[in-house]
Amino acid sequence: xxxxxxxxxxxxxxxxxxxxxxxxxxxxxxxxxxxxxxxxxxxxxxxxxxxxxxxxxxxxxxxxxxxxxxxxxxxxxxxxxxxxxxxxxxxxxxxxxxxxxxxxxxxxxxxxxxxxxxxxxxxxxxxxxxxxxxxxxxxxxxxxxxxxxxxxxxxxxxxxxxxxxxxxxxxxxxxxxxxxxxxxxxxxxxxxxxxxxxxxxxxxxxxxxxxxxxx
Numbered sequence: 001x002x003x004x005x006x007x008x009x010x011x012x013x014x015x016x017x018x019x020x021x022x023x024x025x026x027x028x029x030x031x032x033x034x035x036x037x038x039x040x041x042x043x044x045x046x047x048x049x050x051x052x053x054x055x056x057x058x059x060x061x062x063x064x065x066x067x068x069x070x071x072x073x074x075x076x077x078x079x080x081x082x083x084x085x086x087x088x089x090x091x092x093x094x095x096x097x098x099x100x101x102x103x104x105x106x107x108x109x110x111x112x113x114x115x116x117x118x119x120x121x122x123x124x125x126x127x128x129x130x131x132x133x134x135x136x137x138x139x140x141x142x143x144x145x146x147x148x149x150x151x152x153x154x155x156x157x158x159x160x161x162x163x164x165x166x167x168x169x170x171x172x173x174x175x176x177x178x179x180x181x182x183x184x185x186x187x188x189x190x191x192x193x194x195x196x197x198x199x200x201x202x203x204x205x206x207x208x209x210x211x212x213x214x215x
Contacts, residue, residue: 003099005030006062010100011107012076013066014085016163020073024052030054030160032114034183038122101204105174109182112169115162120195124159127152129201130206140208149206163202 011167012021012029014175042048051072054119067075076082087093093103102110118124130152133144152172153160188195 002116005057007100008110009058009062009066009104010085011076011089011102011143012111013076015081015091015104015107015111017160017168018161021038021067021161022073023051023058023068023072024157025161026074027051028118029114032117032158034113034117036121038116039124042121061161101131105172108169108172111185112166112173115166115169115183116182116188118158118162118196119199120184120187125195125198127156127197129205132205138190145205152202152205159202160206163206166199167203 007024008030012026013019016122027049028042031042031045036042055068055072058066058074063077063080065077067077076085088097088101089104089107091103092101094103098176130148133141135141166181170182183208
């Protein structure tokens with residue numbers, strides 16, 4: 001379990017699309033597994049560690065690899081660690097260190113699966129996605145949009161990442177080849193699940209340009 005936890009931590013800190021990741025996001029990543037149905041279920045598992053426990057793990061066990069800063073963000077400790085991970089997350093690394101090594105495509109497949117599972121949790125599927133606020137000229141109201149987005153994401157520490165970077169992890173997993181089976185994808189695409197539709201709306205809310213009219 002310790003080896004798996006470290007592999008997952010290194011994978012996310014090294015390959016995350018929008019570093020730095022925070023401790024509360026790793027808390028979710030470590031506990032979330034394909035098949036989880038609700039946040040309540042995730043938080044009830046022994047893998048869902050307290051934040052202070054995670055901080056202690058990182059500082060005392062893996063401090064030579066990962067730096068935990070005062071703002072709770074996680075960073076690779078040195079360029080040499082990045083160079084080591086570049087080799088670890090390759091076919092050669094998987095052969096030499098089977099407990100930790102993994103190919104980049106497989107890593108992105110796992111990361112995509114984590115995002116998919118999170119987006120399909122009951123609490124996330126039931127979360128209403130607000131519409132874009134517009135002024136009298138049908139222009140996006142930037143100030144109101146920032147407030148709406150903040151309120152929408154509040155309390156869901158892995159929601160913004162999952163919305164913004166699911167697509168990237170799917171692409172990097174070589175999903176377009178048609179040969180990649182990603183856990184959680186079937187449930188995400190199931191007719192009537194609503195998860196896919198809400199993801200599209202949420203992505204639009206977070207990424208829509210603030211210029212031009214909102215039609």
